Structure formats: structure tokens, C-alpha cells
Amino acid sequence: MVRFIIKRILLIIPMALLVVTLTWGLIRMAPGTFYSSEKKLPAAIEKNIRERYGLDKPWYAQYGLMMGNVISGDLGISLKYEGQAVNEIIGRHLPYSAIIGIAAYLLALAVGLAAGTLAALRQNSFFDYASMSVALLGLSIPAFVLGPLLVLLFSFTLYLLPPARWGGVSALVLPVVTLAAVYAAYIARLTRAGMLEVLRSDYIRTARAKGLSERTILFRHALRGGLIPVVSFTGPALAGLLAGTVVVEKVFAIPGLGNIFIQSIFNRDEPLTLGIVAFISILIMVFNLAVDIAYGFLDPRIRYE
Amino acid sequence: MNELPKTGKVEKGASLWRDAWQRLLKNRLAVFGLVVLILMSTAVIVGPAIIEWTTGYTYDFIPDDPTLYRSMPPSAAHWMGTDDAGRDIFARVLQGGRISLLVGIISTAVSLIVGVTYGSIAGYLGGRIDNVMMRIVDILYAIPYILIVIVLLAVFGSSNSPAWIKWLAATVGGEGNQGLSQIILLFFALGLVSWLTMARVVRGQVLSLKNQDFILAARATGVRVPGIIFRHIIPNTLGPVIVYATLTVPSVMLTEAFLSYLGLGVQPPYASWGSLANDGIKNLAIYPWQLIFPGLTMALTLFSLNFLGDGLRDALDPQTRKF
Numbered sequence: 001m002v003r004f005i006i007k008r009i010l011l012i013i014p015m016a017l018l019v020v021t022l023t024w025g026l027i028r029m030a031p032g033t034f035y036s037s038e039k040k041l042p043a044a045i046e047k048n049i050r051e052r053y054g055l056d057k058p059w060y061a062q063y064g065l066m067m068g069n070v071i072s073g074d075l076g077i078s079l080k081y082e083g084q085a086v087n088e089i090i091g092r093h094l095p096y097s098a099i100i101g102i103a104a105y106l107l108a109l110a111v112g113l114a115a116g117t118l119a120a121l122r123q124n125s126f127f128d129y130a131s132m133s134v135a136l137l138g139l140s141i142p143a144f145v146l147g148p149l150l151v152l153l154f155s156f157t158l159y160l161l162p163p164a165r166w167g168g169v170s171a172l173v174l175p176v177v178t179l180a181a182v183y184a185a186y187i188a189r190l191t192r193a194g195m196l197e198v199l200r201s202d203y204i205r206t207a208r209a210k211g212l213s214e215r216t217i218l219f220r221h222a223l224r225g226g227l228i229p230v231v232s233f234t235g236p237a238l239a240g241l242l243a244g245t246v247v248v249e250k251v252f253a254i255p256g257l258g259n260i261f262i263q264s265i266f267n268r269d270e271p272l273t274l275g276i277v278a279f280i281s282i283l284i285m286v287f288n289l290a291v292d293i294a295y296g297f298l299d300p301r302i303r304y305e
Numbered sequence: 306m307n308e309l310p311k312t313g314k315v316e317k318g319a320s321l322w323r324d325a326w327q328r329l330l331k332n333r334l335a336v337f338g339l340v341v342l343i344l345m346s347t348a349v350i351v352g353p354a355i356i357e358w359t360t361g362y363t364y365d366f367i368p369d370d371p372t373l374y375r376s377m378p379p380s381a382a383h384w385m386g387t388d389d390a391g392r393d394i395f396a397r398v399l400q401g402g403r404i405s406l407l408v409g410i411i412s413t414a415v416s417l418i419v420g421v422t423y424g425s426i427a428g429y430l431g432g433r434i435d436n437v438m439m440r441i442v443d444i445l446y447a448i449p450y451i452l453i454v455i456v457l458l459a460v461f462g463s464s465n466s467p468a469w470i471k472w473l474a475a476t477v478g479g480e481g482n483q484g485l486s487q488i489i490l491l492f493f494a495l496g497l498v499s500w501l502t503m504a505r506v507v508r509g510q511v512l513s514l515k516n517q518d519f520i521l522a523a524r525a526t527g528v529r530v531p532g533i534i535f536r537h538i539i540p541n542t543l544g545p546v547i548v549y550a551t552l553t554v555p556s557v558m559l560t561e562a563f564l565s566y567l568g569l570g571v572q573p574p575y576a577s578w579g580s581l582a583n584d585g586i587k588n589l590a591i592y593p594w595q596l597i598f599p600g601l602t603m604a605l606t607l608f609s610l611n612f613l614g615d616g617l618r619d620a621l622d623p624q625t626r627k628f
Contacts, residue, residue, distance in 0.1 A: 019448050026456050133334070136615070140607035142559055144566045145582055145600035148589050156589075242449070247563060251586070261452070262567060265459040277452050284449050 005293065012285045019281040020070055020274055024063065027270055066274065075275035080267040086275035089260065097256035100248065101241045103176045108183035108237075113230070115184075116191025117223070120199060131188060138185030143244055147178040147251040175252045179244050183237055187230055195226035231295065235288040242280055325544075328620035335616020338609035345606055349402035356396045388584060388595055397576055398599050404577040405603065408491055409558040409610075413550050415496025416557075420503025421546060425534050427504070428511030439508065442501050450498040451560070457494050458487075458569040487572045491564070495557050506549050510542040544621040551614035555607040562603060578603035 057065075069076045075086035115135070119128040151174060155162065162171045198204060199222055207217045246258030257276060264272035329335055388394055427438035514520065515538065523537050562579025564570035571577040576584075578599050585596030 015444055022453060023456055026460050136611050137608060140555065140611055141604045142562050144586065145604060148586050148596055152589060152593055247566060265456060273456065280452060281449055
């Protein structure tokens with residue numbers, strides 16, 4: 001177990017570097033630079049800019065410089081936001097995305113688990129069909145359609161909630177619901193499938209034969225096994241949540257990491273783009289590892305090499 | 306549960322496909338999905354021509370006096386209203402549907418070709434090669450590909466696209482067609498990131514197939530490895546592959562819409578459901594139909610695709626059917 005964890009942690013490092021290298025390569029292969037504009041710069045000024053940002057060095061020196069920055073954990077200085085460290089910018093905008101993302105995932109978990117478990121317990125009932133159809137509907141509506149539709153209903157028609165921007169719990173409701181919808185749908189489907197399989201397994205029959213109450217069987221025995229697919233979904237879900245916040249932040253004009261990421265690409269703000277990619281990649285990989293470890297506790301049948 | 310095929314008469318042996326088709330027809334939601342998809346494809350293919358023929362509107366037709374026609378609510382003349390340039394939204398939604406469905410289908414085809422080839426080679430060869438190939442898939446899985454796709458499209462979008470994509474766009478749609486090269490870039494970007502799961506699915510199938518007697522027989526008669534993989538193994542993995550491909554189409558379409566919404570996907574003069582919805586969001590408070598119609602058309606299509614995919618899974622794969 002300890003060896004497995006150490007092995008995985010050691011694997012995260014080259015993978016994160018690979019992602020950064022790939023992104024760096026993509027940005028570098030593109031024609032033009034962050035300072036290119038409609039107006040041609042005088043040669044002397046261009047030379048100064050190139051020197052200032054190390055662009056006059058050969059590509060491998062630039063690559064080495066960038067990698068050194070990333071490895072040391074200091075992601076460099078933004079090109080667009082004069083004098084601001086990338087670390088600082090990420091630190092400033094991350095909380096918005098994190099709050100929305102975490103709240104959305106918790107909401108999705110609560111709704112998805114409840115709906116999925118109930119649907120599995122009453123298989124083929126009206127509730128089962130209805131909730132699974134709603135779940136499929138949730139998977140089919142893009143967030144940037146659902147979000148504005150909710151705004152139209154709750155902000156512009158019923159005047160209940162603010163349509164956009166940050167501030168107060170009421171402003172959080174619509175973005176969180178918008179982001180949560182897809183994940184609630186996924187989790188409900190996964191829970192239902194997992195629970196149906198578990199409820200038919202031998203150890204549940206044994207529990208019934210022992211005369212345990214249905215409640216105990218459900219909460220002590222069935223859920224633990226039925227939740228494994230949901231746990232393994234947490235990794236991809238986190239990746240998706242981070243991408244999803246890009247849309248939700250744009251729809252609701254929230255100054256989160258996703259918004260900054262998109263802007264940094266359009267601004268050709270290379271250190272900021274790279275920094276956010278590196279940060280998010282490592283975050284996702286660490287989460288995947290945590291999920292794999294959690295497996296072992298939930299399902300004793302899983303063994304690590 | 307494993308159901309025996311309920312064919313009434315025995316005179317015609319029920320093949321796997323016949324059997325699956327029967328099961329699919331019994332699934333009302335899947336049939337609903339199939340019907341909607343057939344209608345939607347027909348509408349998207351012939352619709353724009355019919356609208357142009359009956360009313361004269363095309364997706365980029367702007368009337369002579371556009372101020373009179375801007376942002377009109379739905380009416381008999383404009384079923385879905387008009388956008389803020391005075392264009393008929395119904396014609397635009399149908400035209401956009403072509404692009405959206407095309408992106409979904411072609412990107413899925415790219416992911417099919419790459420994923421099936423990769424997965425079957427890894428599964429069939431086994432051993433160390435399989436190990437290395439699947440480790441690569443594991444590593445790629447852990448990469449937040451959506452970030453890379455965003456960077457890729459932003460960096461190589463429209464005028465910056467690589468020469469071979471420009472060449473392809475020029476061959477298909479004529480010179481200087483920047484919007485088209487963006488769409489072609491989108492096909493590859495989306496296809497190349499969605500083959501991973503396909504490769505895993507196929508590999509699993511191949512592993513269980515390769516030790517069966519008919520493969521042994523083929524090998525004994527001297528069929529070479531490529532022949533065995535492409536003639537004998539791949540056709541037998543079709544069931545799960547079809548199911549997974551059906552479910553890849555909506556997920557690719559969603560990603561396309563997501564990218565178009567961010568302004569990175571389909572570019573003018575082309576439109577897709579994603580970019581149309583994006584245009585509509587700007588006027589949400591005053592002209593809600595500009596978002597509602599493209600958005601709901603897209604949701605209906607994705608919904609149908611998901612239903613069909615679920616139904617196909619139940620029909621083609623009764624063993625792993627989730628009860």
C-alpha cells in the first residue's frame with residue numbers, strides 16, 4: 001500500500017511535466033507572440049521586449065527556464081498583468097472556482113445518491129423511470145443553455161435570485177445548480193447501476209438471511225459496495241467540474257480561475273496559461289490518487305500491486 | 306438479466322443483430338430517440354433548401370431593410386423568430402445542426418478508427434506491448450485534455466491553422482475558407498481526445514475473444530496477425546463499439562458546443578448549435594427565443610442520442626445489462 005502510494009506520487013511528477021511541456025509546445029508553435037499587434041513595432045523596441053522576456057534565447061534555453069520555474073513552484077510573472085506573480089493571480093481567483101465547484105459537487109452527491117438509491121430500491125417503478133429520464137435530460141442540456149434558462153426563470157421572471165456576479169449566498173444558487181445538474185445526473189445513474197448489482201449479490205442475501213433490518217442492510221452493507229462506481233467517478237468529475245466552471249463563470253460573470261484561464265490564452269499570457277494548466281493538472285492527478293486509495297478502504301477485494 | 310430471445314417462429318434463425326433489433330424496438334424511449342434522430346437528420350439535410358425555396362430565407366440572408374426585421378419574436382413567417390441581424394433563426398438552427406451533427410459524427414469516426422485499432426492491437430499482442438500501450442492510455446487519461454484542447458484551438462484557430470488543415474479546407478470548401486479549417490481542426494482535436502475509452506473497451510473485448518477456438522482455427526490455417534485482428538477480431542467487438550460510439554457522439558457534440566460557446570469552436574460564417582446559443586445569450590433578457598430555440602433543439606438531439614445509446618446497450622449487450 002505504502003509502496004503503491006509512493007509509486008503513484010512519483011508518477012505524478014513526470015506526468016505534470018509532460019502536460020506542461022505539451023502546452024508550452026502548443027503555444028510556442030503558434031505564429032505571433034503576445035506582443036504582436038496590428039501595428040508593427042519598431043525593431044529596437046521589439047528587440048528590447050524580446051530581451052526582457054528571454055525570447056532572444058534559443059528555444060531550449062527558454063524551455064529550460066520555463067521548466068525550472070515550474071519545478072521550483074514559482075510560476076513566473078504574468079505578461080499581461082504587469083508585475084503580478086502567476087502564483088498570486090491563481091491564489092486570488094481560485095477561491096471563487098473552488099467554492100462553486102465544491103458546493104456543486106456536494107449538491108450533486110446529495111441529489112444523485114438519493115435519487116439513484118431510491119430508483120434502485122424501487123426498480124421499474126414510476127419513480128425509477130421518472131428520475132432516470134430526468135437524469136438523462138440533465139446529461140443532455142449544456143450548462144450554457146441551462147444556466148441562462150434558470151436566469152430567465154428565477155431572475156428575469158420571478159425576480160427571486162440575482163442573475164450574475166459574486167456576492168452573498170443567493171448569488172451562488174444559480175451557478176451551483178447549473179454546474180451540479182450534469183454531475184447529479186451522472187451520479188444518480190452510477191448509483192442506481194451500482195446498487196442494483198450489489199442488491200443482488202450474495203453478501204446482501206447473507207445479510208438478509210441473518211435477519212438484519214432492511215435499513216441496516218442498506219446503510220451498512222449495500223451502500224458501501226454500491227458507491228464504488230461513484231467514488232471512481234470523483235476523479236473525472238473533478239476534471240469536468242474545473243472545465244465546467246469555465247462555462248458557469250462566463251455565464252454568471254464570476255471572476256474565477258476558468259475565466260482567467262480563457263483570458264490568459266487570448267492575451268497570449270504564456271506564464272499564466274502554463275501556470276494554470278500545471279496547477280489544475282497536478283490537482284486532478286492528486287485527486288485521482290486519493291480516489292484510488294479510497295477504493296481500498298471501500299472494497300477490500302481490491303489489492304494494490 | 307439474461308433473457309432468451311422471444312422469437313415466435315423458429316423457421317428463421319434469429320441472428321445476434323436481428324435479436325438486438327427486436328429488443329431495441331421494445332424499448333420505447335430508444336425508439337423515441339431513434340425517430341427523433343431520423344427526423345432531425347432529415348430536417349437538417351433537406352430543411353435549409355425547403356426554407357429557401359418557400360420563403361427565401363437562408364442562414365445568412367439579411368433582408369434589405371434589416372432594422373425592420375431585427376430580433377422579431379416567433380411568427381408564422383419566422384418560426385423561431387429572427388436574430389439581432391434580422392436573420393431567420395429557424396434556417397440558422399437547421400444549418401447549425403448540420404455542423405453540430407457533422408462534428409459529432411466525424412469526431413466519433415476519428416476516435417473509432419484510432420481507438421479500435423489501438424485497443425485491438427494492444428489486446429491481441431498482449432504481454433509487454435499491451436502493458437506499455439495501456440500505460441500510455443492511463444497517462445493520457447490523467448491529462449486534463451480539455452485544457453489542452455482549449456489551448457490548441459485558441460492557438461491554431463482560424464488563420465493560424467497548420468498548412469495541411471488549410472489545404473484540406475481549401476480542397477473541400479474552396480480557397481481562403483478560414484471557418485472551415487477551424488471546423489476541421491475541431492474534428493481532429495475532439496476525435497483525438499475521445500479515443501481513450503474506446504481503446505479500453507475494445508482491448509477488454511479482444512482479450513476475451515483472442516483465446517477462443519475460431520481464432521485458434523484462423524491461426525492454424527495460416528492467417529497473419531493483421532488478418533486475424535481486422536477480419537476476425539474487430540467484427541466481433543462491434544456490439545460494444547457501436548454502443549460506445551453512440552454515446553460518444555453526444556459527448557463530443559457537447560464539447561463542441563462548449564468550445565463554440567467560449568468562442569473557440571465553430572466560427573462565422575459557419576454556425577453550430579453551440580455558437581447560435583452563444584449568440585442568443587447576449588440578448589437573453591429581451592429576446593429569449595434567440596437562446597431557447599437553438600438550445601432546446603440541441604438538448605433534444607443529445608437527449609435522443611443518449612436514449613438511443615442506452616437502448617442499444619441493453620439490446621446488444623444483454624449480459625452486462627444493468628438489470
